[in-house]
Structures are given as structure tokens and as C-alpha cells.
Amino acid sequence: MFLLIFFADMLNKGLPAFKQAMVNVEVNYSEEASRSGRAAIDRDLSSIVSRSVVRVIPLEMRNDPSLLGTTQTRWVLASAEVDQYLKGNRARRLDADDMARIDSLVASGQIEMRFNSGFFSRGDSKMAELAGIMSAVVGTVMTMIVTLAIAFPIGVMTAIYLEEFAPDNRLTQLIEININNLAAIPSILFGLLGLAIFINFFGVPRSSPLVGGMTLALMTLPVIIISTRTALRSVPESIRHAAFGVGCSRWQVVKDHVLPLAMPGIMTGSIIGLAQAMGETAPLIIVGMVAFIPDVTASFTEAATVMPAQVFTWSGEPDRAFVEKTAGGILVLLAVLISLNASAVLLRKKFERRW
Known part of the structure; x- marks a missing residue:
């Protein structure tokens, strides 16, 4: 009985880890974005997108200068708070406006839950949405x-x-x-x-x-x-x-x-x-x-x-x-x-x- 309870609890808590919220955003590779990645993403979506995405944009531009001056639509990681909110858990850092914005983005198809392949392909991280095994x-x-x-x-x-x-x-x-x-x-x-x-x-x-x-x-x-x-x-x-x-x-x-x-x-x-x-x-x-x-x-x-x-x-x-x-x-x-x-x-x- 205890083994069954243990497995049921692990499945209930662990299976959501294999899904991850993704956000469809426009990334603007500008001069300002090369200095601060936050400038590359719409300010209304910056609190929804993972900080790891913002940090990597200047690095992408240094590695590929041809990106400068372009705008691309990409699916990127959502923050852990958004991910937890969509999975039905309490999100303490999200206010009512953030939740309403997330719900509208989900309704419009700009936020989706996808298989979390990064859990198996990435190493550890202090950002929960980026951590892998x-x-x-x-x-x-x-x-x-x-x-x-x-x-x-x-x-x-x-x-x-x-x-x-x-x-x-x-x-x-x-x-x-x-x-x-x-x-x-x-x-x-x-x-x-x-x-x-x-x-x-x-x-x-x-x-x-x-x-x-x-x-x-x-x-x-x-x-x-x-x-x-x-x-x-x-x-x-x-x-x-x-x-x-x-x-x-x-x-x-x-x-x-x-x-x-x-x-x-x-x-x-x-x-x-x-x-x-x-x-x-x-x-x-x-x-x-x-x-x-x-x-x-x-x-x-x-x-x-x-x-x-x-x-x-x-x-x-x-x-x-x-x-x-x-x-x-x-x-x-x-x-x-x-x-x-x-x-x-x-x-x-x-x-x-x-x-």
C-alpha cells in the first residue's frame, strides 16, 4: 500500500516536469538588444519569458552578426512562474494583470505546453525552467x-x-x-x-x-x-x-x-x-x-x-x-x-x- 502511495505521489508530482510552457514572441535583434537582451522582447512579455532567453540574445548576436537588424518570431521558454500557473499551482510573483495576460495569450495560441526535451538535454540551473538532468x-x-x-x-x-x-x-x-x-x-x-x-x-x-x-x-x-x-x-x-x-x-x-x-x-x-x-x-x-x-x-x-x-x-x-x-x-x-x-x-x- 505504501509503495502504491509512493508511486502515485511521484507520478502526480513528476509527470508535469516533462512538460514546459513555451511562449511565441517576436525577437528584435537591434543595437540596443545587443547591450541588453530585454530590449529585444516586447515589454509586456518580458515578465512572462524566462530570464535565460533574455540573457542569451546578446550572445546569439555576437556569434551570428547577420541577426543584427532583423526581427524573428520564435518559441522560447516561459518563466517558471508562468509554467507553474498553467499547471494549476500557486504563482506568488504573478499579479492579476499578469494572469489575465497569460490567459489571453493561451487563448490566442501564443503560449503552449510542450514536451520538455530540455529536461533531458540540459544540465543543472538555478532557474527552474532551465534545469535538466x-x-x-x-x-x-x-x-x-x-x-x-x-x-x-x-x-x-x-x-x-x-x-x-x-x-x-x-x-x-x-x-x-x-x-x-x-x-x-x-x-x-x-x-x-x-x-x-x-x-x-x-x-x-x-x-x-x-x-x-x-x-x-x-x-x-x-x-x-x-x-x-x-x-x-x-x-x-x-x-x-x-x-x-x-x-x-x-x-x-x-x-x-x-x-x-x-x-x-x-x-x-x-x-x-x-x-x-x-x-x-x-x-x-x-x-x-x-x-x-x-x-x-x-x-x-x-x-x-x-x-x-x-x-x-x-x-x-x-x-x-x-x-x-x-x-x-x-x-x-x-x-x-x-x-x-x-x-x-x-x-x-x-x-x-x-x-
Whole structure:
């Protein structure tokens, strides 16, 4: 029941984020407009149009001098207050005259609600109508690449050693106990560990996908190790005995017979561990991945943010328009996480072999 209430609330608040009010205005590219973008738009519409449009007009004229002296009709972003008013929310900064003007523009077709493609193509912004999740999505992908590149090979090799090669003594028993304990440690402690070791000791750039991925790799390692050991253990001993019987070495038995049969279970556990890491916020806040990132990050060592941290940042904004941005970001994140978990289930069902 609580899950249904949660999803219904997120859909109710988040779906409006995928629509955005657009205004059809005449833009006058004059000399005065090159100094102040506000002069390019009718004064009666300047309070309705987003400030981002006004700011970019002088830049457009500098980049394309042929625009000077022309007048063009364009669909541009409406302000967040206008957008919220059209979505039925309270607009505190609009007076009665503004509302009447907006209603007349809607009736004449000069204001329309359109699909908000900018939500998926732009980075963060302090102006709610301009804020998007593109920079957070790219930061998340880069962070997950680092996490997978570190956690998967180390986790699988560790599990193979412990399950197939390690002697049963006190040292290996201690290692196994600690791996199981690490899987239950609060994620924020991994953030403190990443801050102390990777940033303060090794000097890895703060807020970067590199340090975020390394921190999440520490947290994901126990999950991958445990799931890989379970997958290896599920392969029948008769497979190993048959391989030994035809003269295979222990490494050949593992590499050519056990590991291929255990790979579906390994992939399933790895995908679930990666999905869990993708939804983490606390460790990434500790290593600084809550930075304001308006542009897409181009390097693994540059400052970046991730989708959970972006949602956390928007949730603290006082502007009413950021409420739907927060819910919209949650919906996108949930869609990605559900897709990852569904792919893990499908992989397991397709490739799993029952003995």
C-alpha cells in the first residue's frame, strides 16, 4: 500500500516536469538588444519569458552578426512562474494583470505546453525552467564505469580464489567473515573511507567521477564477491571431477568449465550490485559529488554530480517549480534502476541452468 502511495505521489508530482510552457514572441535583434537582451522582447512579455532567453540574445548576436537588424518570431521558454500557473499551482510573483495576460495569450495560441526535451538535454540551473538532468546522467554513467571497472574484476577474482584455490585456514575464514560484515556496513562509512584514503591520502580530485566510482567500488565489492561465490558453488562437483578426470589442471577446470557455467549468476549479482551503487547518495555527498554542474562533464577527473545527488540538491531548493523537477528526477532514476533489476532477472532466467 505504501509503495502504491509512493508511486502515485511521484507520478502526480513528476509527470508535469516533462512538460514546459513555451511562449511565441517576436525577437528584435537591434543595437540596443545587443547591450541588453530585454530590449529585444516586447515589454509586456518580458515578465512572462524566462530570464535565460533574455540573457542569451546578446550572445546569439555576437556569434551570428547577420541577426543584427532583423526581427524573428520564435518559441522560447516561459518563466517558471508562468509554467507553474498553467499547471494549476500557486504563482506568488504573478499579479492579476499578469494572469489575465497569460490567459489571453493561451487563448490566442501564443503560449503552449510542450514536451520538455530540455529536461533531458540540459544540465543543472538555478532557474527552474532551465534545469535538466543531462549533466547528472553523464556523471552517473562515468561513475558507474569506474565502479564496474574496479569492482567487477577484483570481486570475481577474489571470489574465484576463495572458492576454488584458497586453503581452509584461519586467514581465509577471517577474510570471509570480514567480507560478509562489509556487506552490512552503512554506505556513509564508505564515503568517509573514500574521503580519507582516496582524496586526503592519494590526492584524487574531489567531486570527480573517478573518486565517486572508486568509493562505490569499495561498497559494491562485497556484493559481487558474495554473489560470485554463490554462483561458483552452484556448479555441481561432478563437472569439476569430470574435468580433472581428463587431465585438466585446477586453473583449466575453473577457466574452461566452472566459470562459464557460473557466469549468468555472476552477471546477475554484478548488475544488482551496480544498481544498488547507482542509487546511493550518502557516500557521494561525503566525497563532494553534490556540486553545481551546469555543463556536461568531459573528464573522469573533473567535477561532476550523479542523479541521486541531483535529486537531493533540487529537493532543497525553495522554488516551487523544483518540486516537480525533484519528482521527475526520481522517476527517471527509478526507471533506470527497475530496468537494471529487470535485466538481471531476465539474464538469470535465460541463461540459468538447473542441475
